[in-house]
Amino acid sequence: MFVPCGDSVPDLAGCTLLMPAVSVGNVGQLAIDLIISTLNMYKIGYFYTDCLVPMVGNNPYATAEENSTELSINAEVYASPSKKLVALQLRSIFIKYKSKSFCEKLLFWVKSSNCAKVVVLSSSHSYHRNDLQLRSTPFRYLLTPSMQKSVQNKIQSLNWEEMEKSPCIPEIDDSEFCVRIPGGGITKTLYDEGCSKEIPMVILLKFVSEGDNIPDALGLVEYLNEWLQIIKPCCDDPSASALPWKMPSSWRLLFGSGLPPALF
Amino acid sequence: MAATFFGEVVRAPCRAGTEDEEEEEEEGRRETPEDGEVRQQLARKREVRLLRRQAKTTLEVSLLEKYPCSKFIIAIGNNAVAFLSSFIMNSGVWEEVGCAKLWNEWCRTVDTTHLSPTEAFCVFYHLKSNPSVVLCQCSCYVAEDQQYQWLEKVFGSCPRKNMQVTILTCRHVTDYKTSESTSSLHTPFLKALKTQNAREPPCCSLLEQPNIVPGLPAAGVLSYCQVWKISAILYLCYTDVMKLDLITAEAFKPVLSSRSLKGLVKNIPQSTEILKKLMTTNEIQSNIYT
Numbered sequence: 001m002f003v004p005c006g007d008s009v010p011d012l013a014g015c016t017l018l019m020p021a022v023s024v025g026n027v028g029q030l031a032i033d034l035i036i037s038t039l040n041m042y043k044i045g046y047f048y049t050d051c052l053v054p055m056v057g058n059n060p061y062a063t064a065e066e067n068s069t070e071l072s073i074n075a076e077v078y079a080s081p082s083k084k085l086v087a088l089q090l091r092s093i094f095i096k097y098k099s100k101s102f103c104e105k106l107l108f109w110v111k112s113s114n115c116a117k118v119v120v121l122s123s124s125h126s127y128h129r130n131d132l133q134l135r136s137t138p139f140r141y142l143l144t145p146s147m148q149k150s151v152q153n154k155i156q157s158l159n160w161e162e163m164e165k166s167p168c169i170p171e172i173d174d175s176e177f178c179v180r181i182p183g184g185g186i187t188k189t190l191y192d193e194g195c196s197k198e199i200p201m202v203i204l205l206k207f208v209s210e211g212d213n214i215p216d217a218l219g220l221v222e223y224l225n226e227w228l229q230i231i232k233p234c235c236d237d238p239s240a241s242a243l244p245w246k247m248p249s250s251w252r253l254l255f256g257s258g259l260p261p262a263l264f
Numbered sequence: 265m266a267a268t269f270f271g272e273v274v275r276a277p278c279r280a281g282t283e284d285e286e287e288e289e290e291e292g293r294r295e296t297p298e299d300g301e302v303r304q305q306l307a308r309k310r311e312v313r314l315l316r317r318q319a320k321t322t323l324e325v326s327l328l329e330k331y332p333c334s335k336f337i338i339a340i341g342n343n344a345v346a347f348l349s350s351f352i353m354n355s356g357v358w359e360e361v362g363c364a365k366l367w368n369e370w371c372r373t374v375d376t377t378h379l380s381p382t383e384a385f386c387v388f389y390h391l392k393s394n395p396s397v398v399l400c401q402c403s404c405y406v407a408e409d410q411q412y413q414w415l416e417k418v419f420g421s422c423p424r425k426n427m428q429v430t431i432l433t434c435r436h437v438t439d440y441k442t443s444e445s446t447s448s449l450h451t452p453f454l455k456a457l458k459t460q461n462a463r464e465p466p467c468c469s470l471l472e473q474p475n476i477v478p479g480l481p482a483a484g485v486l487s488y489c490q491v492w493k494i495s496a497i498l499y500l501c502y503t504d505v506m507k508l509d510l511i512t513a514e515a516f517k518p519v520l521s522s523r524s525l526k527g528l529v530k531n532i533p534q535s536t537e538i539l540k541k542l543m544t545t546n547e548i549q550s551n552i553y554t
Contacts, residue, residue: 003491046491050412053482056457056498069470071459073487092478095408103432250473253441260445 002077002109004045010079012086013114016228019088019106021122021190024183025208028121030217031224032089037061037248039230041078041087047109049075060250068249083230086115094186100142103189107197115148117200120190121220125183126207130166133207137145137161139223142179142195142203151202151227158226163205177223181205212254218245312406312413313365326420327362328427335524337430338400340482342508343501344432345401347516350539351439355530358389358399360475364414368407397528402481411484419485423492428463430524431498432516433482440502441475452503452515457486463495464523471500492529497522510543 004010018035020028035041055074062068074092079085094102110118140163141155163188165177181187187203194201204224208216225231231244291386314323323330339348364386386402406414437451456466457477477483482498489496499519503512520529529535 048487048491053408053479054411055476055478055486056483056486056490058457058471058473060473062473068473069458071457071490073490091476097409162416252474253443254474257440257442257446258444260447262447 001048001105002045003048004114005043010044012224014116015079015084015086015113017086017088017110017113017115017118018224019118019120020090020092021120021185021187022093023123023185023205024125025123025210025213025216027123027206027208027213027220029090030213031121031220032087033060033164033248034087034217034221034245034249035230036078036087036089037245038244039080039083039085041080041085043070043072043076044079044103046073047075047077047088047106049102049105051094051098051105051115052090053095055092057250061248063249068233078253084116086123099186100189103186103193106232107190107193107199114189117150117202118194119224120187120201120203121224122181122184122187122203122205123208123213123216123220124181124187124205126209128180128182129207130164133164139219140164140205140207142191142205144191144199144201147163147200147202150200154227163203214247214251214254221245272403291424309367310407310410311366312410312417314362314417315365317360317363323362325418326416327418328398328424329420331361331388331390331395333390333398333426333427334396334434335430335462336398336400336480337524338355338402338432338485340402340431340433342403343434343503344516345403346508346539346542347432347513348399348401350513350542351517351520351532351535352399352525352528353389353401354535354538355528357392357431359392360387361390361398362388364388364402364404364417364471366404366406366410368405368410370405370407386414391528406481408479411479411481414481415484415488419488423488423494425461425493428524429485429494429496430519431482431485431496432501432519434500434501434503434506434512435477436506437502437504439475449502452501452505452512454498454515454518455502457498457500459490459494459496461493461495462497464497464500466497467518467522468499487540491548497524508543510540513543514537 001008018032018034022029052074057072059068059070059072072091075088075090076088078089139161141160141162143151143155163179163181166180167175168178168180169175179188179191184205187205191201191203204220205217206220206223294354314327315321316323320422337348337352339345366386386400386404389399391397400418437446437449440446442449442451447458453467455471456468457471458466471477475488477498477500486496486498499514499516501515503515505512519525520532
């Protein structure tokens, strides 16, 4: 359930909710971190749930001594009112058999908050790609039926590729085709529930492998930015490599502590 | 998937934990009524129950609804439990008010109605001279699917905002991330995390990012306090000795100067002796055959 930080429940009507799926490479979560950090979004509440493993730590987006001691938990909601954006960040994995329950509770909250649309940032195992997918862009999108009318034209103008259907049971030759997102965590469940509950939802994902997934996260936010224009390029040169995405201070030591000098 | 040196293809573990999701989906499709029955029976076996051992009854409401308190102190793990036992419990008269009965694959305790002090347990006490001080000694493993049940059975659904919660626990120093090598750190050392509404200052430095405390009952209690705006502090002892150890248990000593614990400890030198005796007794009892 959503629990606000302050005394009153913030009004999320008409906002776009950005959220990650806990998926291969944690790309969706890294992407949401980048968005919260770059836009300086502030915390408006917690999504308190028994579906995620508990976790606590100090403020992952700290910029100074003063704001470094705010406690963060495993599922928090941030807002940028000027851009009508709300971001849900998930920081731990699901407790066994609880992922479907989480999707139901989440989408119930989305519906009751009257969000305009939900954008799920996710990823899928790159080794599951077929030959065509290997030769094309690694980014894919999916739209629920209630989203199709409003954004189909924009999506087509961006030349984006829709996630292809693949055999439901690969071992059987004449199996039916359906959307499969291996390594995508709750992405498929969210998509199915979004379709059946008529929620305007967009899934954006990238084919990735586990490793240093920061470049994948940067790629995914730039893919999202092509459509939503969260941040504008700082100069007119289209070949300028980087938009000013700010990495949060908690992205230090991602691969562990320093090495003992005696090792060398 | 990845190929090893010898050419076999193995499934590389996914740190996002998504293999379980796919297994769950497939299991959901294949599950028969018998499977459902087995799963329900297992869920019933894993239920967390709070009971009053002397009266042999189950608590009908959550523990803190039955015993409202202004101070709740909880020790998780053998070293934190040994510390509270020697310094706090030996300084006053404490009455047992409840015990959490739970079963999981790691918990060797079968019958929690007759617990011996050396077995893993989770027991609640209140101070006889001031029943608004409640203490919990938790040395059993609470599995991740039991943690929220445990929280609900202890805290209930009506959070009490004027409570002060203090949590003591340990973690292995290799979990601590720092730019220098962990082998160069002087262990054990104490770090703290506090909720937004914490009313008292911590007795040691705060845990710096990117360090986090995942999954323990400790993280669950602190998250609950943060969300429901309860004043709480978690004291974390990073150590390289996870079994019962005098130096690790003594590392919690700075916490005795906190506002919550100050009035509860009487004679520190005497308590230190009691702690040493506890360690020696344990050493004599433990060998590779137990």
